[in-house]
Structures are given as structure tokens and as C-alpha cells.
Amino acid sequence: MTLLSARGLTRHFGGLRAVDGVDFDLESGRIHALIGPNGAGKTTFVSLLCGRIPVQSGSITFAGQDITRLPAHERVARGIAYTFQITSIYANLSVFDNVALPVQRRGSRTLAADTMAALDRVGLAGLAGQTAGTLAYGHQRLLEIAMGLALSPRLLILDEPTQGLALSEIDGFKALVRSVIPETTVLLIEHNMDVVMDLAETITVLNFGQTLASGSPAAIRANPAVQAAYLGGGHA
Template identity: 60%
Template structure:
């Protein structure tokens, strides 16, 4: 049984079919990359999965439950965490404060409200998430003072603090240096030991290194699906996206 499935999932904006009947199935612990040209429907698809926008048609099942009608915050409580293509952080707060907000939400999810929260437990979870993305030494800096690429890493730290079962990453390596990208690839592989990863990424070197399977979208529909080698040798994918 798949951990996440979409069945005939669709979303239209007026006469535009941004997502046109996509059937997707992810296994637990998998790193799945979604690629395709600009306007292919990739971000709309993951926005449907995370609940940011409602579908026009279709069904979404996650961890054995139908979540098609759930609000975004209810999906977060079930373990679906989405880091945005455009950073979504509190720039006037420190890195610690940004991640602590997420850590607090994760802790309240796992216990009755009457028990309250242990500040030391929040602090430990916060520092652990920052250390994991390489920002631990900068915990007291304001988030708005970080370079763009490091703001993306901060958002990943916030996602990790939420204890995701499914972590959706939208263009996570944008703005990172080559060394930072290499470090990030190692980080994602370690996260996949405890969570399923759904990744939108234009850097094909990153995709080929990390993904177990790749889904290719074009014009709102699924063009192809397979292993990295299968996708690299797929004639239609080469014509539509890889530039052959």
C-alpha cells in the first residue's frame, strides 16, 4: 500500500488546467523528484497535496486516510510539511525563534494540552534542527540578515522541527553554493531515513543524485515516471525537458 496517493487529481483556474488528472503513488521512505518545464504544474500539484489550494477533482490519500477535504493546518498535524518556493520565515525574529515556533507546534501535537510544554525540550528540538541544516552557530542572528540560500535552509530547519512524515521541498537548493548543495544532498538523504521526501528541483545533478524515482510533468499532466536512468533515456522526456 502506498504511503501517499493521488487519484485523478486535478485543478483548473478558469479555462487553464494547471493539474490534469494526475495519479501519483509514493512509497514510505522514498525520495521522489518532480521535474518539468516552467508552467508544467509541479508547484500546483504539491500545493494540492499540502492543502494550500483545493482540488477541482480527484482524491488524495495519506498514511491510510483520505485527506482530500482536510485544511492545510490539519495536514501539518498529520505530518505533511511543505517548504515554499519563496521563503516563508519571520525575518524580524531570530533563527531560534523561527524554529522554536515549529518545534512548539510539533510537541503540542504529541501530547494533551493540559500537560503544558517544557521550555528545555523546545530549546533542544530547536537547536537540533538548526544544527542539522548547518545553522546552529547562527542561532541568535535575525532571520532577515541571512543570505537567501541560508533562509531556505532555515525554512528546512523549521520543517524538520515539525517532525514530518512527508517533507515537500520546492526548489530547496536555489541560492546555495556548490559545497552547500553537496551538504544539502547529504542532509536530505539522512532525512529520508525517517520521512518521505517529495522534491521539486531544477538542478538535474541534484535530482539524479538524490531521487529514488522521478515524475516528469508537462502541461499539467504526468509525462513519464521511473528511475533516474529510465528518465534520462526516455525519448519524450528528452524532447520535452532535457533538451535533446
């Protein structure tokens, strides 16, 4: 089943065609990766999907409903959670309170238990009382993922989630992402190609704001156009 579908999605900034007529389908209960060179339009594209930036033309449907003009908070309410490329935690609040806010937002009646469960899932339960801004950068990224998971989303969009993670933390991250499937669908924007190839069932490649290719990891790896634009260009 298709959970999210975009058709002709377009967003220009002056003369820059950041997203230029992109068609995109996200299958429910799967891990789908979005890759491409720096400046390919990846973050702009997912910002259109989650409502942080308005669409100029094209349409977006989610769970069969048109969400093209819905504001970001309405999309969150419908089950879309987006973790940012740059951490967006509440630095002055405790780790616990950062996660308690989204748990509260979805109307949980077991606030403390659900908050600790989300922290435990990312391995931060032992740091619940610590001020979030004092965490190591990699732990801040994991906290942000916990905040996303605390919303019990149908779609979790992860923008460069392994940035700042130590090598020893990446295996745990991959296990975490696999653990949310199939209840949650994951869209992964990631430069670490080992992570992408290991996790994703489908990969879409953007280049100059347009879809260059979409397919299985094996098909993407073997695609000459992708090799020329990205995989062979030192961006991996």
C-alpha cells in the first residue's frame, strides 16, 4: 500500500530549481532512502513533504488524503514526524522533558512510562535527568529520534541521522530503525552509503532537483547515471 505520494512537486528559490517536478511514492511499512549530491534538493523535498516549506506546484497525498496545503502541525497530527538535519532539541530542558512534550502532544495517559519507553528505545534512559544541551552531539541526535518516535508516527523522516554518531553507535541505530518497521514507515536522508545500502529496501536518487533514479539498492548501485552523479563522485 502506498502511504505517501507526491506528483509534480516543485519549489524554486529565485532561479534555483531546488525541487523540479518530482514524482515520489512511499510504500507503507518499508525503509526508503533518499540520496544525492549536496545541493540535490533532498532537504527541500522533505521539507515540502512535512509542510515546513509551502509547495509551489504539485500535490501530496498521505494515507489517501490530500495534505498539499496542510500546515506542518496538522501533518504531525496525521502521523508525520520529521527529525532535522541540525538537532532541534530543547537544550535547557532535561532529556526526559524533551521526550515528554511529544508524548503529551499525542494525548498519552501514561506520560512517564511512555517517555521512558521512548528513551529506552534509543539507549538514553540512563540520561533522563540530564540537561539536553549538555549531551554529546551523537546523543542529541538519538534524543531527537526518541522525540520523533514518541509521537507514534505512521511516517518517520530522518534527515542525516547518523551525522555525529560514533561508529560504535551506528549498528545500534540501524537496529533501532529496523525495529520500528512495519508499524512505522521510514524515509531516510543519509550520506553514509553503508547505512543506506544496509537499511533501505528502496532508494530514490535526486540530482539538480529532479529524480535521477529509483529502485532497489542493487539496481541503484549498478546504475551508470547514479555512479557518475553521486556514487563515483566522492560524495559517499
